[in-house]
Amino acid sequence: MEPIKLDILAIGAHPDDVELSCSGTLIKEKSLGKKIGVLDLTRGELGSRGSADIRDKEAANAAKVMNLDVRENLGFKDGFFTNDEHHQMEIVRVIRKYRPEIVLCNAIDDRHPDHAKGSNLASVSCFLSGLLRIETFLNGKKQDHWRPKHVYHYIQWKDIEPDFVVDISGFIDQKLEAVMAYESQFYKAGDEGPKTPINSENFLQSIKYRAANLGRLTGSNYAEGFTVERYPAINSLFDLK
Structure with a gap:
């Protein structure tokens, strides 16, 4: 059976990276009929x-x-994966398997070193996936080359200035529900587990107030921000919200 073709593949170094950063965009696009997938690089x-x-x-x-x-997980070694041929080829196989038009990946710079590593690794792999002379196989069958049309980077811990934002008004509650599916990771009143930077009440609140602030700045209720690798193009000034 031929694998499903995706419109968007979001890649994250850890489970919950995507949920925290761009799940509102994914949920919105899914509601509009797009095929959506997530690739986690490590198990965290x-x-x-x-x-x-x-x-x-x-x-x-x-x-x-x-x-x-x-949703797939490549099982790379948390904290120690590198941007080398082995890891690139694993991602290339997934890109060629699902043939996404758009790839969303980690922030280009962030507090956690895996995020910047994952960002660059995903970007390089997207490029390599389009090269004819790189051969990969799936279930014994040679894969066709495939390069996504766009690679965008979501925003994580650091307040990186976005190049564009996506209006996620109407999807913020579902985004927060997806985040809170990671019950082990985030703030819960009375919890006595280890304290981490993302386990504070302030961090949990910041997910919503960051989206609200990006929305405020761009004329919507809530938004998620992204950076680009090349200039985005539009057909008309009237395409801009």
Whole structure:
């Protein structure tokens, strides 16, 4: 059976990266009939809270909330994966498998070093996936080359200035539900587990107030921001909101 063709593939270094940063956009596009998938690079096994097995279950629950068509995890080594041929080829196989038009990936610079590494690794892999002379196989069958039309980077811990934003008004509650599917990771009153930067009440609130602020600045209720690798083009000034 031929794998499903995706419109958007969001790639994250860890389970919950996508939910925190661009799940509102994915949920909105899914509501508009697009095919949506997520590729997690690691299982987040170095996280101070929860475990890899727990996060596997949480990722599956978040996938249901977002109504994803596909979710895969490559099982790279959390904290220690590198931007080398082995890791690039693994991602190339997935890109050629699902043939996304758009790839969303980690922030280009962030507090967690895996985020910048994952950002560059995904971007390089998208380029390599389009090269004819790189051969990959799926179930014994040679894959066709495929390069996504666009690679955009979502925003994570740092307040990077976006190049454009997506209006997610009407989808903020579902985004927050997807985030809170990771019960082991985020703030809960009375919780006595290890304290981490993303486990504070302030961080949990920041997910909504960042989206609200981007919305305020662009004339909507809530928005998510992205940076680009090349200038975006429009057909008409009237395409801009």
